[in-house]
Amino acid sequence: MEAKEILKQHVSKTAMLTDEQFEHFFSHFKPKSLKKGQVLISEGEKVDHEYFVISGCLKAFFINDQIKMYILQFAMTTWWTSDYGALYNQSKATIGVDSITDAEVLCLSNQDREKLCSQLHQVEHFFRWRTNKGYLASQKRLLSFMNNDTKARYEELLALYPQLYNLVPKHLIASYLGVSRETLSRLYNTHR
Amino acid sequence: MEAKEILKQHVSKTAMLTDEQFEHFFSHFKPKSLKKGQVLISEGEKVDHEYFVISGCLKAFFINDQIKMYILQFAMTTWWTSDYGALYNQSKATIGVDSITDAEVLCLSNQDREKLCSQLHQVEHFFRWRTNKGYLASQKRLLSFMNNDTKARYEELLALYPQLYNLVPKHLIASYLGVSRETLSRLYNTHR
């Protein structure tokens, strides 16, 4: 399916836009092809776009003291990603975003998003719901962190995104779970 | 300051409403006085309101297997709280909300929020930003969880909300930090 169609279906789940309105909306997105490993946002730099994933898999991550990496999000088709803190506050990136596989994304600038939100009530509605969904997911993950041990969180992740197991290297999954790669390795080898 | 004035100042930070619009907005909130320990949302029941805190301190929490409690949020003045997952999905509460101190809140029903959002573009704008702020806070807390040890998270919490130390019992702070009350106790006794 074409990028435009994927976005249209995605948006239509929460916002009613006429064809004309959608065309206007869509005209603000710039398509971009990414190669495996390609960087979209790197720490310390200005952030002015968010990204809607058409295909492939990106990661949003935080690096502590130049040493440990924690993955905030694996972004696959129909997911949005960026350093939203930096984007909304017009500050430098503290979160990096790059591509784990070859990928296709649509880029939307912060300015254009705000313009579209104020022009079209339905677009503002859409972004409220999108953010809300993200908020709920984040809260759920926080609870999972406090409540479950590593093994349970690992199984939870794979139940939700089975494709991840073959798509991304294991040490990235460990970074998402917040454990060392060694512990993750022992987890699925010891256990079966 | 009066409840109405507190809400007005809070909203005016992100949304421009005329006096008339604000009156209409405000007319959908019902004030409620809470006593220490009073329950607003309990697990398994229907959720149809969210709450804007005027004074006092509430907690939103999750209880695992009827045993361990994890605090998702301490809600103080100008904070919003509810079981948003249940509220938006019209499902039964999995998260509880009650009052830690005597408190004053304004209640807004899910239905009224959605009505107001569709009636007034600026209200939708306001709720988008509010949710966005919540999302960023949640993401930050998640990172803190992965990145910092208990002591650092404890100090971070108290730096952000110094009043909590005297306002709420220590075992609730432990529940927020995701550690046992014993560990928290040792933390500030061993350490100074």
Next chain:
DNA sequence: TTACAAATGTGATCTACATCACGTAACGCG
């Protein structure tokens, strides 16, 4: 004021996971 419940302090022990250390397998690139 008494009396019971809730909150807190503190020791002893146990465990999941981090860290270090090293070896092997796979892969991408000249």
Next chain:
DNA sequence: CGCGTTACGTGATGTAGATCACATTTGTAA
């Protein structure tokens, strides 16, 4: 094709924090 980098497996050891057990202190309602 071979070679280096990246991914992955696995043992040994250290440690933060959980859990259990019990004492003490504080709050609260009758």
